Amino acid sequence: MIEFRGVTKRFDDGTIAVNGLDLVVEAGTITVFVGPSGCGKTTSLRMVNRMIDPTEGTVLVDGKDVLTVDPPKLRLGIGYVIQQAGLFPHRTVLDNVATVPLLSGWSKAKARSRAAELLELVGLPAELGKRYPVQLSGGQQQRVGVARALAADPPVLLMDEPFSAVDPVVREGLQDELLRLQAELDKTIVFVTHDIDEAVRIGEKVAVFREGGILAQYAPPAELLVRPADDFVASFVGKDRGYRSLSFVDASGVEVLPAETVRAPAASGGWQLLVDAERRPQGWSGPDGTVVPGGSLYEQGGAIRGALDAALSSPSGLGVVVDTDGRFAGVVEAHQVLDVIESHRG
Template structure:
């Protein structure tokens, strides 16, 4: 666990980067610091590994003031990923990843074996190992950066806008990958971004900062989107907060209507299930093929209740020509449908049952 106690940074010229931060970063979770540029978020991040020394207050890592630890040793125990990856241009990918283990005194063979494991973990093909960083794409370089940060298995990972410099498609892939990795590894992640979408996507907890590192709101992503602490936070969150909040709610609360007639396994031919004027055509294995009406044929928007969000269910219902979203299982077989009205009912329930209501300790400002 990382704890900031009145941690402040005043530059020699008198300007204040961080006025005095009190914050607990729980172990094993992802905490995202988000705010406009110049709000001090990077400064806060760097206080943890002493790349910035606070001018007042202190930062505790598992109860120990980091100022009392030797800087180099402290840093070898903390993974760090930055925007431009910062890979060493003169070292092969595998040796980039092996850097911290080597600094810790591992022999080359063991360090390389560990590095090869990590390249696999972050989804890079083995042939990448022998390449030099300049021979990789931006997205691949960031993966190497993440692998390098994880090489010595540090309990804490600091990430400073790691995905900001890659194009949106690659960024979405990297975010997905980080969520998967974090699900496996359970690191204490402190993640800095200026992108609120990224913050609500990745964070277990999101800290919205305003100038001088002051906390405007500290909440889980759904609370943040549905109950911003003040107008400033609401403005920072931008439009469509309610809709985006649905992206964080699972779709398994949507009531499904069974298929009628239910498809039977012994049937060779595909079958058709009527919905008003439309028919849903299934292939022999029960996977949706198309919506059909007379000669018209349309693709079938689907959602997976156990995996997708309410937003995806709503999207499928809106896009379906019949107005019915088709729920499928992991193998893609239709298991039921949900009408637009049914999905909207589930939405209202999700936002109204208080599941996302903020608790007092999550929201430091009472002025809502």
């Protein structure tokens, strides 16, 4: 658990980066600090491992005031991932990952074998360990950065805009990877980003900061989208927050209907779903027998946003539902989904 109690940071030039922050980060959760630049989110993060010391107030990690611990010793127990990864260019990937174990006094052999385990954990092939950072792609470097931070198995992980320098597709992959890792490792993670979509996607709780270092709202993402505390949060969260909040609404009330499927297109006067031998959707056969690409697929058990999107993007008006193996399971219609959303409201 990380706790900020009345924390203020005033820099030498007089600017107030963080202003009276009171906040508790629960153990074993991902908490995201989000806000525009200059809102104090990174300063708040850096006060946890004493990269910056507060002017007033107290930061506690597991009940202990961080100011009472020698900074190097404190930091060995806290993982730290930064933008651009900050890998040591003069060391191999494996030695980069082994840094903290070696600093903590492990033997070289033990540190290296631990580093190899971690490369595997973050989804990198073992032979990458022999390479140097410059020989990796941006996404790979970030994975190494995460592996390096996890090497000594610290209970707390601080991540400062770790994915903002990679392109959107790679970023999404890294976010999924982080969620998968967290399900396995159960760390206390503080994650800083300026991207509200990223915050809502990975945070179990999100702290929205505003300029002047003031905490505007601290809530689970669904609540942030549905009940923003004020105009600032509402505008920061963005325009289609109503639609995006559906990501957090359960779709179990939506009835899945059967539908006609065919293996080959035929002019039947209506819409028929094309499937392969495994019953995986391949598109639609239109009324005159032409093949039309399908819309998005809704996987059973997902949030209601996926069901609505499947219905709205389908050429036939029928959203295609698949099971976890990707096999056709039925269809949903937009009006049904909207009915369920309405009933949640009531």
